[in-house]
Amino acid sequence: MKLQGLLKNIDYEVLQGNDNINISNIQYDSRKVTDNSLFVCIKGFKVDGHDYAEKAIANGAKALLVEDNIERIDKDITILKVEDTRKVIAFIAERYYNHPSDKFRLIGVTGTNGKTSITYLTKSIIEEFDKKTGIIGTIENRIGNKVLKASRTTPESLDLQELFYNMFQENVNAVVMEVSSHSLALHRVDASRFDVGIYTNLTLDHLDFHKTMENYRDAKLKLFKMCEIGVINIDDKYGPYMIENGTCKRYLTYGIENEKADLNAADLNIDLNGVTFNVVYEGETHQVSLNTPGKFSVYNALASMGACLALGVPMDVVIRGLKKNKGIRGRFQSFTSDKGYTVIVDYAHAPDGLLNVLQSMKEFAKARIITVFGCGGDRDTSKRPVMGEIAGNNSDFCVITSDNPRTEDPVSIINEVEIGMKKTECEYVKIPDRLEGIQKALSMAQKGDLILIAGKGHEDYQILHDKVIHFDDAEVVLNYFMTEE
Ligand SMILES: CC(=O)N[C@H]1[C@@H](OP(=O)(O)OP(=O)(O)OC[C@H]2O[C@@H](n3ccc(=O)[nH]c3=O)[C@H](O)[C@@H]2O)O[C@H](CO)[C@@H](O)[C@@H]1O[C@H](C)C(=O)N[C@@H](C)C(=O)N[C@H](CCC(=O)O)C(=O)O
Ligand SMILES: Nc1ncnc2c1ncn2[C@@H]1O[C@H](COP(=O)(O)OP(=O)(O)OP(=O)(O)O)[C@@H](O)[C@H]1O
Ligand SMILES: N[C@H](CCC[C@H](N)C(=O)O)C(=O)O
Numbered sequence: 001m002k003l004q005g006l007l008k009n010i011d012y013e014v015l016q017g018n019d020n021i022n023i024s025n026i027q028y029d030s031r032k033v034t035d036n037s038l039f040v041c042i043k044g045f046k047v048d049g050h051d052y053a054e055k056a057i058a059n060g061a062k063a064l065l066v067e068d069n070i071e072r073i074d075k076d077i078t079i080l081k082v083e084d085t086r087k088v089i090a091f092i093a094e095r096y097y098n099h100p101s102d103k104f105r106l107i108g109v110t111g112t113n114g115k116t117s118i119t120y121l122t123k124s125i126i127e128e129f130d131k132k133t134g135i136i137g138t139i140e141n142r143i144g145n146k147v148l149k150a151s152r153t154t155p156e157s158l159d160l161q162e163l164f165y166n167m168f169q170e171n172v173n174a175v176v177m178e179v180s181s182h183s184l185a186l187h188r189v190d191a192s193r194f195d196v197g198i199y200t201n202l203t204l205d206h207l208d209f210h211k212t213m214e215n216y217r218d219a220k221l222k223l224f225k226m227c228e229i230g231v232i233n234i235d236d237k238y239g240p241y242m243i244e245n246g247t248c249k250r251y252l253t254y255g256i257e258n259e260k261a262d263l264n265a266a267d268l269n270i271d272l273n274g275v276t277f278n279v280v281y282e283g284e285t286h287q288v289s290l291n292t293p294g295k296f297s298v299y300n301a302l303a304s305m306g307a308c309l310a311l312g313v314p315m316d317v318v319i320r321g322l323k324k325n326k327g328i329r330g331r332f333q334s335f336t337s338d339k340g341y342t343v344i345v346d347y348a349h350a351p352d353g354l355l356n357v358l359q360s361m362k363e364f365a366k367a368r369i370i371t372v373f374g375c376g377g378d379r380d381t382s383k384r385p386v387m388g389e390i391a392g393n394n395s396d397f398c399v400i401t402s403d404n405p406r407t408e409d410p411v412s413i414i415n416e417v418e419i420g421m422k423k424t425e426c427e428y429v430k431i432p433d434r435l436e437g438i439q440k441a442l443s444m445a446q447k448g449d450l451i452l453i454a455g456k457g458h459e460d461y462q463i464l465h466d467k468v469i470h471f472d473d474a475e476v477v478l479n480y481f482m483t484e485e
């Protein structure tokens with residue numbers, strides 16, 4: 001493709017060479033550059049891509065897109081300067097892959113909690129409508145039944161547009177994707193054309209990156225300046241803000257508390273296996289049943305219903321699709337031991353998620369609630385004592401253990417969590433080794449007890465400094481069950 005064509009309508013300055021050349025590939029990582037590539041230099045949080053320009057040229061790059069002047073580069077290489085390479089790469093990637101998101105329905109889900117859950121509920125509904133679905137998110141990416149590995153919740157723009165292109169090639173009708181606040185702030189989804197944007201909620205997390213809740217909120221708002229229809233949780237404190245400041249052509253609201261919501265749920269009936277509720281939509285009441293328990297699951301279902309109804313899926317199909325969803329890996333996933341206690345593996349890794357899961361468990365707890373959890377390293381530190389306090393206030397016993405400590409000292413993280421725990425009456429132990437922590441909780445369990453193992457859900461690894469080991473909470477539980485008499 002001609003470089004000029006790729007950059008049409010984008011302001012750039014030719015610093016060196018000729019922009020009337022063909023390039024065969026775009027790349028932002030020097031290690032992946034191949035012959036005749038355009039290498040886009042991005043200033044990162046760890047390193048500066050401009051410093052890798054020579055490596056990219058050695059690997060075959062013929063042109064560079066930069067935002068800083070760059071020196072001592074071979075005169076045969078074309079260098080084009082733009083104001084913000086992170087922004088521009090999204091636009092040129094979308095053009096390079098021939099506007100893939102125009103060719104299917106695109107639903108984006110944003111908010112602190114519930115994104116992954118909503119994508120799978122939505123997929124179940126769309127498949128019930130007999131349409132092929134793509135999924136992009138934390139657990140995996142999916143094209144129909146084909147599973148692709150995902151390294152982060154929302155891919156870099158170049159990788160995202162390539163994935164969209166592959167989805168289009170494989171005749172996908174609708175794509176449901178998680179849109180993380182990082183991705184919105186870092187322009188990963190710029191140039192994508194969203195038919196529907198879903199807003200779930202906004203609570204404490206990721207302040208290491210966004211610094212303030214206002215920045216975090218405004219990152220989320222970007223999605224509602226990019227989509228046609230906004231599906232908004234009107235019970236959430238920031239729901240109205242998204243509507244007042246977004247630019248969607250229309251909004252559909254959902255809620256439980258706010259009876260004015262377009263989709264309003266009531267009469268929730270929650271047990272360990274799921275929840276049933278009534279939903280009022282356009283003056284009619286419908287009964288819905290889900291295989292995941294909790295009030296928060298009702299919010300997730302309402303969000304999926306809103307998106308699908310807005311796209312024209314009939315209500316009866318929506319209800320059937322939700323019922324067919326068998327639950328989501330690592331999201332309130334329960335295992336009952338022959339001894340009569342139940343273990344719940346859940347991905348709650350932020351205060352609000354943890355509170356929601358524990359409150360849901362309380363709805364049907366008959367005996368003790370024992371919670372095993374920790375907090376991730378190299379992530380927002382402010383949530384640690386808060387999660388400690390929430391766990392302590394809502395459990396009968398806690399094991400504070402490690403999540404993914406990453407480069408931090410596991411014991412220091414646990415001590416920060418303990419500060420919140422100490423404010424409560426809850427009895428607890430600190431066991432840095434997650435396997436031992438889980439085993440301790442299981443060894444205490446008696447008939448009727450509920451054990452929550454929170455934080456890692458579907459993850460099948462643990463990050464300890466620069467080592468990644470295999471670790472799977474559900475597997476640990478099932479192995480333990482086999483040793484029980
Ligand atoms: C803050 C953030 O999101 N950072 C991501 C970002 O890093 P960065 O842009 O700062 O890149 P960098 O490593 O400093 O490198 C700068 C440039 O030099 C290039 N480079 C680097 C080395 C080299 O040899 N050659 C080379 O060309 C890199 O390709 C890059 O273009 O781009 C990198 C490459 O794609 C990502 O690996 C990295 O994710 C980090 C590891 C990360 O942990 N991100 C998390 C926080 C994240 O994005 N999470 C959200 C979900 C959060 C949630 O909602 O729960 C997500 O969407 O996954
Ligand atoms: N609507 C909700 N409101 C509050 N908590 C929720 C909600 N849905 C799920 N949770 C809790 O949050 C956890 C994470 O849910 P989920 O994976 O769906 O969220 P996510 O937004 O995709 O998270 P991430 O930012 O890590 O991708 C769940 O395991 C559950 O404990
Ligand atoms: N998307 C979240 C996931 C956190 C999961 C938790 N297990 C951890 O590692 O902190 C993040 O990257 O902050």
Ligand SMILES: [Mg+2]
Nearest residue numbers: 115116138178
């Ligand atoms: Mg997710």
